Amino acid sequence: MKLRQKDQDDVAIDMSPMIDMVFLLLIFFIVASAVIKVEPVKVEVPSALYAKVPEDETGRLTITVTQAGTLYVGPTQDQVTIDELKERVGLELESEPEVRILIRADGMVKYRTNEEIMEACAEVGATDMIFAAFEE
Numbered sequence: 001m002k003l004r005q006k007d008q009d010d011v012a013i014d015m016s017p018m019i020d021m022v023f024l025l026l027i028f029f030i031v032a033s034a035v036i037k038v039e040p041v042k043v044e045v046p047s048a049l050y051a052k053v054p055e056d057e058t059g060r061l062t063i064t065v066t067q068a069g070t071l072y073v074g075p076t077q078d079q080v081t082i083d084e085l086k087e088r089v090g091l092e093l094e095s096e097p098e099v100r101i102l103i104r105a106d107g108m109v110k111y112r113t114n115e116e117i118m119e120a121c122a123e124v125g126a127t128d129m130i131f132a133a134f135e136e
Contacts, residue, residue: 040064041072046107051133054102060130061092065105069113082120090124104132 041064063085064072071080073088080088092099101121105114114131121129 041077043104043106045132047134047136049136051135060100060102062102065109067106067108086120086124089121089126093125099126100128101126102130
């Protein structure tokens with residue numbers, strides 16, 4: 001018995017769905033890996049003889065004060081006023097009741113400005129505040 005193979009037609013694979021999937025995956029990974037890099041506001045943090053570096057700085061709301069007294073809040077360094085600072089800290093307290101605050105103030109900032117920031121935070125209920133300083 002002799003088996004005879006049928007004439008086979010050329011089989012063509014449609015590449016359109018595979019190309020679509022490759023582009024979708026490419027777009028997904030581009031969007032998923034996008035990282036926002038924000039340059040921190042330049043301030044000259046003072047040094048102190050007995051300064052201690054906190055063990056855990058993660059999860060702290062950062063308030064940056066420039067030499068001119070301008071306030072910047074959060075990881076995106078949004079410029080705010082004292083009233084807007086109260087609102088931002090209040091919103092943070094609603095989402096995280098035990099919010100911790102890191103104040104990065106320039107060494108030439110007057111004490112009165114730092115006092116206003118501490119009072120604003122205390123008025124809305126934030127009590128865990130530390131100042132950034134370099135160890136000598």
